[in-house]
Amino acid sequence: MxxxxxxxxxxxxxxxxxxxxxxxxxxxxxPKYQTVRCISNLCDKTRVDLLLHQDQLYISIEDAAEFSGYQWKDSQFERSGEKIKPITHTIEQKEWLELESGMEQLYTEVVQVGDALIFRGLETTFKECIKKTDAILTQYRVDLTQGFAGTVGYVGAVVFNIASQGKIFSRISGRHSEEQYKKIISRMVEGEEEVLSIVQEGYSLLDKLDTIGTIEGLDFSLNDGALKIISNGPSSDSAAVIHALNKTKDPLGTMFESIGGSKDFSLKGLDIVSQLELYQYFDSLIGCGQLYADMFSYTYGSSNFKKDEYIPKAARQPIEALTKYYNSTDYLKLLAGYLNEEGKTVFFSSADDLLETAVLKHFFSSSGAIIIPIAQYALRKSYDFLFDGVSHKADYIEESKRISELQAGIMKLYRKYKKDPASAINTKYAAMLYIRCAHIDYKLSVDGGMIEESSVINKYYNEAFNEIAAISDRDLTKKISNKKISADKLPKIDMEMEKTGLTRFLGKTVADVKRELGKNCVFYSDAGATFMSYESGERFGLDTQLLSPSNAAIIREVISFNETPLLGALRGNMTYGELVSLLGKETVGEKPEGYYDDMYARMEYNLTFNYNGHKVFYTWRDKDPESSPSSIASIVESNIEMNYTRDQADRQKLQKEQNGEFEVGSSITTKISDRITLTGRIEHVGLNYQYFLRLNEGISIKLVDDLYYETFGTLSEEEFKCKVLYFYDSAEEKYDFDKLNTNECVVTASLWDYRGGEDLFLSDPVIMMDGKEAPLK
Amino acid sequence: MKINFKDKKVWLIGAAAVVSLLLIIGILMIPAIRDFNNKKKLAAIEEAVKVSFTSEEEPQDDSEQTYTPAVIEKAITDKVSYTVISCENDKVILQITAPDMKKLLLEIAETIDSSLPSDQAIRKIEAEVDQALKNGNYSMVTTPVMVDVQKVDGNWEIVPNEDFVNAIYGNMLSLYTESISQNIQQGVSE
Incomplete structure (x- = not known):
């Protein structure tokens, strides 16, 4: 028992x-509900209620729709005709999506940054992109023989055909007449020194026969006027050459720079404008090679042509060497054939594709060396000089014909790409190229004297181009892979606490504050920011710099000097000990170490910590934090930028500004941590050792360092890209580009693509090159 | 009255009379000589103008259609005639008479079915232009143009300019300029 x-x-x-x-x-x-902070590029929500169930976070279908830009309709998500039916879960009689995988199915990235979730949905879906590009492309056809519409357009095409295919037109338009050549060559005499340097530059390229350079894994050499690139690694086959070349950022650029400092030959992966220029380069190369040969065979072969009279003596040998090379080599023909067949694909290719095509077209020798003819470089230089400024309608017709052919090829590719969402990214770039072709054609027609230049028309082309360029690559590639978000690491927001203290006003408007606390307030400015203050001690930082802000201005910071509660039990006058006993040392952190503030001649102790999704600041002035209450305390919304919440137009503008495309008269609002990329030209002005970053339309930024000392010394003019790391005006954060000349700003910049070499002299390393300090002297 | 040939006065008067006569004859001959030189220059310039736009070479016909753009071009330039109006130093004023291509092209284009695809419409216009030129269904237009001439190795040559080229093509090129301009404007305004 x-x-x-x-x-x-x-x-x-x-x-x-x-x-x-x-x-x-x-x-x-x-299941537990959990409110967390969030920001989104598609909606203004700053809080989202998630559901935690068995260690998995879920998002409601309604919120998922808002963050992704899709609509929930008939048990599926829909946007611009595209329908998605993700796996949903019914929990507590409500439909939910798994946070990471559900948003992934809606092409929405979700990541945890600091104390908040960031949702990045598609701003443009593939179908929306196609709708946009289709509408634009129909307006920008160069296609002279097929694109013209209407009576005048058709006859224009007929005239074009007659002029370009007839036998007489080019003759009577004076293009290849001997007189033309004589005039041109006479110009050589006038600019003897210049032409000599150009021709000799090309000649010297041919003259270099030894090994001239290496990059990791490769040797370059020039033999018989052709560039040979040979792998010096264990394998010497073509694949090894390609492999080594692909390790460089700009393989062809590297090669050509190594043989003669040519800076204008470049192929940079998907930099589409560079690729278009590259094609133009090749295209003109073929044309110029032929013209050059025609010109010299005509002039040299003519009994009336007196070499002694027209050709500077020192130029004769190089010219003859180049002409001989041109006549003897078949590389030009090879290159021409290659480009005619494959040139168009260059637009859409990376360096890999180009080189692989080169293999197929036997640009490689049996030993695995890649052979690239370079005499054309010299020919082109000579041609550019000789034909500079010579512009005829016949030239325009020729050029325009080439561009229209090119554009027709691009349209074929565009149509192919738009059928397949997998090639959505190519659709975008094909459309951009298409417009660029039309713009180039327009410029040619201006240069050819066909029509008057119009800033309005230029603007239309640029706007169309920018509209497509603004479509995010990320949206079109849709390569989204959300990582697991741990609920433990995501700070929960106590929504009840959010309603306490002055924090309840964060994100609200001046009108909301006035409604509750009354209209008896004053506005003042401090360090470029505007504050709203009540006699009873409540103080608010606004999102504007205007001293008379509108009622719609947003509260970004709440401040207390006294007993006025900020958030929960947090007040403006607390000791460090009180904070630790209230929130714990884990949250509050170590006791702050003070520093002596020279400006105000006092000790200052600053403490910063995160609490309930907010950034909290406490300051003690000439007081021991341990035993004395704080002098001031404030709370700002978050340590995460809220730029994502700007509306579509603002975001497009922001993107343009990030590309350095500021409109005259436009103003930007920046924070100290804003990063803006400006493209411009540095100029050194006068004897005052001042440097200006020249942007478009006469806009410039004066460059000074972060200690307000101006840069000094001499700096050669150089085009470059300047990444502004800190852009902050001490007087006002909002910058008016019209008034730049009267304001000073702090710009700390890093340069890349800087080729000025040793000419850069700076006081402090305010300008960095590729992450390294600029050479100082 | 007897003339005394021993008298120096007589000899002087006689010599003066002969010189005067020769001078008068010389002065009277100047226009004729100038006219002769001008005629020679004009003839040379007329030849130079002709050479500039005539082609003995027949356009190659390697397609089934007989109205290739090159054929049409030759049909136009074969019908061009011109008159040298004046010739001052190195400037010549010509009157060029050519088929009024601007008018012809616009008339034909007006009859083209607007529903045709653009490439077919263009081929059709080319065919109609070819037929009109063959059948004489066109009017002529005369355009005065000024061109420079220059002497190269003893021969006069013209220095063609756009007006000259346009006149030879019956103002066809100005139509092209208009169509380019219109196309761009349409693209922008759409």
Whole structure:
């Protein structure tokens, strides 16, 4: 009996343990709601209610729709005709998506940054992109023979055909007449020194026969006027050459720079404008090679042509060498054939594709060396000089014909790409190229004297181009892979606490504050920011610099000097000890170390910590934080930029500004941590050792360092990209570009693409090159 | 009255009379000589003008259609005639008479079915232009143009300019300029 009793007791004990364990488990499994901070590029929500269930966070379908830009309709998500039916979960009689995988299915990135979730939905879907590009492309056809519409357009095409295919037109338009050549060559005499340097530059390229350079894994050499690139690694085959070349950022650029400092030959992956220029370069190369040969065979072959009279003596040998090379090599023909067939694909290719095509077209020798003819470089230089400024309608027709052919090819590719969402990114770039072709054609027609230049028309082309360029690559590639978000690491926001203290006004308007606290307030400015203050001690930082802000201005910071509560039990006058006992040392951090403030001649102690999704600041002035209450305390919304919440137009503008495309008269609002990329030209002005970053339309930024010392010394003019890391005006954060000449700003910039070499002299390393300090002298 | 040939006065008068006569004859001959030189220059310039836009070479016909743009071009330039109006130093004023291509092209284009695809419409216009030029269904237009001439190795040559080229093509090129301009404007305003 005793034993039985023990057994029964044991069983009961086990049962009790099991029941307890299951209760605990059930308690853990019970869904919990959790409010967290968030920002989104598609909506203004700053809080989202998630559901935590069995260690998985869920988002409601309504919120998922808002953050992704899709609409929830008939049990599926829909946007611009695209329908998605993700896996949903019904929990507590409501439909939910798993946070990470659900948003992934809606092409929306979700990541945790600091104390908040960032949602980045598609700003443009593939179908929306196509709708946009289709509408634009129909307006920008160059296609002279097919694109013209209407009576005048058709006859224009007929005239074009007659003029370009007829035998007489080019002759009577004076293009290849001997007189033309004589005039041109006469110009050579006038600019003897210049032409000599150009021709000799090309000649010297041919003259270099030794190994001239290496990059990792490759040797370059020039043989018989062709550039040879050979792998010096364990394998010398073509694949090794390609592999080594691909390791460089700009393989062709590297090669050409190594053989003669040519800076204008460049292929930079998907930099589409560079690729278009590259094609133009090749295209003109073929044309110029032929013209050059025609010109010289005509002039040299003519009994009336007196070499002694027209050609500077020192130029004769190089010219003859180049002409001989041109006549003897078949590389030009090879290159021409290659480009004619494959040139168009260059637009859409990376360096890999280009080089692989080169392999297919036998640009590689049997030893695996890649051979690239370079005499054309010299020919082109000579051609550019000789034909500079020579512009005829016949030239325009020729050029325009080439561009229209090119554009037709691009349209074919565009149509192919738009059928396949997988090539959405190519659709975008094909459309951009298409417009660029039309713009180039327009410029040619201006240069050719066909029509008057119009800033309005230029603007239309640029706007169309920018509209497509603004479509995010990320949206079109849709490569989204959300990582698991841990609920433990995501600070929960106590929504009840949010309603306490001055924090309840964060994100609200001046009107909201006035409604509750009354209209008896004053506005003042401090360090470029505007504050709203009440006699009773409540103070608010606004999102504007105007001293008479509108009622719509937003509260970004709440401040207390006294007992006025900020958030929960936090007040403006607390000791460090009180803060630690209230929130714990884990949240508050170590006691702050003071520093002596020279400006105000006092000790200052600053403490910053995150609490309930906010950034909290406490300051003690000439007081020991341990024993004395704080002098001031403030709370700002978050340490995360809220730029994502700007509306579509603002975001497009922001993107343009980030590309350095500021409109005259436009103003930008920046914070110290804003990063803006400006493209411009540095100019050194006068004897005052002042440097200006020249942007478009006469806009410039004066460059000074972060200690307000101006840069000094001499700096050669150089085009470059300047990444502004700190852009802050001490007087006002809002910058008016019209008034730049009268304001000073702090610009700390890093340069890349800087080729000025040793000419850069700076006082402090305010300008960095590729992350390294600029050379100082 | 007897003339005394021993008298020096007589000899002087006689010599003066002969010189005067020769001078008068010389002065009277100047216009004729100038006219002769001008005619020679004009003839040379007329030849130079002709050479500039005539082609003995027949356009190659490597397609089934007989109205290739090159054929049409030759049909136009074969019908061009011109008159040299004046010739001052190195400037010549010509009157060029050519088929009024601007008028012809616009008339034909007006008859083209607007529903045709653009490439077919263009081929059709080319065919109609070819037929009109062959059948004489066109009017002529005369355009005065000024061109520079220059002497190269003893021969006069004209220095063609846009007006000259346009006149030879019956103002066709100005139509092209208009169409380019219109196309761009349409693209922008759409």
């Amino acid at each position: 005793k034993t039985h009793g023990k057994k029964i007791l044991s069983v009961l004990l086990i049962l009790a343990l099991l029941i307890n364990a299951s209760v605990v488990c059930f308690a853990d499994d019970a």
